[in-house]
Amino acid sequence: MVNPANVDAVVLVGGMGTRLRPLTLSAPKPMLPTAGLPFLTHLLSRIADAGIEHVVLGTSYKAGVFEAEFGDGSKLGLQIDYVVEDEPLGTGGGIANVASKLRHDTAVVFNGDVLSGCDLRALLDSHSENQADVTLHLVRVGDPRAFGCVPTESDGTVTAFLEKTQDPPTDQINAGCYVFKRSIIEQIPTGRALSVEREVFPLLLAEGRKVCGYVDSTYWRDMGTPEDFVRGSADLVRGIAPSPALTHQRGEKLVHDGASVAPGALLIGGTVIGRGAEIAGGARLDGAVIFDGAKVGAGAVIERSIIGFGAHIGPRALIRDGVIGDGADVGARCELLRGARVWPGITIPDGGIRFSTDI
Known part of the structure; x- marks a missing residue:
């Protein structure tokens, strides 16, 4: 069992929200009101609810907006550090950029525009039990052709990271949440844009590192389009999507x-x-x-x-x-x-x- 208090959370918000930003200019998408709260509040409340105490928030877009809203994190029961990218570094570069702020040997990394109900304690326990270098949260979708897919062996070991295809060999896709050993993060090249999906993970497989998948069927939605933003907001209001931050009656x-x-x-x-x-x-x-x-x-x-x-x-x-x-x-x-x-x-x-x- 993993003590979540000994785990860092890394939230990457970077330059996300570009498909909404030209239309709703008042806030970057992770801060847009979603079921009455800034979208990022739902993720941070899940992190706190899991018992994780320290969060590193990495951004390259309107960084001051996030610190003005969340401060040191104490209102959410968290301790938040901020890391600003001088220019967008991608998912892999963003992870490498926060390495100096990590306090523990394990870090769980989140893409900041995903709405999810993943059991974070179970994810961390799976990572520990498998003695993995990296564990990916994977979800099954009805039509994986719109996504890259991640096949695994029967024991959960990841075998490949595949691009979009019309005939995917599995319905498992990357859900945008990863658990890393800190030593792996410290090996990621710094100072340049880098994709964790296309560069970091395939290289780890080539080096023989143990990369595992944790598959579940909990709620998951990538909020990258206006349509998904609307649907996710409605799911929160109706109680279909979970959020410990919400106190109003669902309806x-x-x-x-x-x-x-x-x-x-x-x-x-x-x-x-x-x-x-x-x-x-x-x-x-x-x-x-x-x-x-x-x-x-x-x-x-x-x-x-x-x-x-x-x-x-x-x-x-x-x-x-x-x-x-x-x-x-x-x-x-x-x-x-x-x-x-x-x-x-x-x-x-x-x-x-x-x-x-x-x-």
Whole structure:
């Protein structure tokens, strides 16, 4: 058994969130409100809940935002150190860059934009029992063709790291969480961009190091796209995705203090309404993320979409599987369907975009 207090946690946030950043500029994605809290809070609370005390947070993008929010970590029961990359170093380079801040002989490394329910204590125990140099958290997915896959032997030993293929030999994929012996981290080259998946792990296999996989079927979602961000937020609100940081009752909606929801508005599917947002009567929101200060007009329908800080959605507008940037104004009766992206501050006049056959 591993004592988690003798384990470092490394969280890599780097330059992640680039696919949302042009649309919602108010915060880097790991800090965007997700079920009422900065996204990274959910991961840090899981780390603390597992009994890990020391966290090294590595970033190269808006580093000051993270320290301003989390400080020394004491509010979460953690001790947080910060390491800033002068330029993005990738996953492998980011891990090597934090080596000087490690306090213990074992470190668990997290990609900072993954929402997961992995049992961290069980992962650490598996690493110890197998006397592994590195242990990877692996998850099984229904369609592994969209991912690189990681085959293992019956005892869990990793045999290869394979790129995306139309005929993958396994449904096991890298879940973005790894346990390292500190001595392995100290051997990773420093000062250059480096991929842990494409360079570090394959080299360890070639050197005969013991790399193992820990496979489970817990909740897992890579929050790298707006669609996954919306789905993950809804799963947190509904209690499908776990987070020790959440104290509200799980259900179909989460309405923050200061928000206004008129009678007759329907909020379902894990919808989140931010502080100061206004939802008019007759609006129907299903799995929507409405950021602070946004306004939704009467009869508008918003499904599985992000409405940015201070954005306005006009009466009877339809937004489905889209992202509306901060401060944008979408006029009445507009229809924006799957994949629609409206940049911050853009104004679309009433009826300016429609997909219906009627006029």
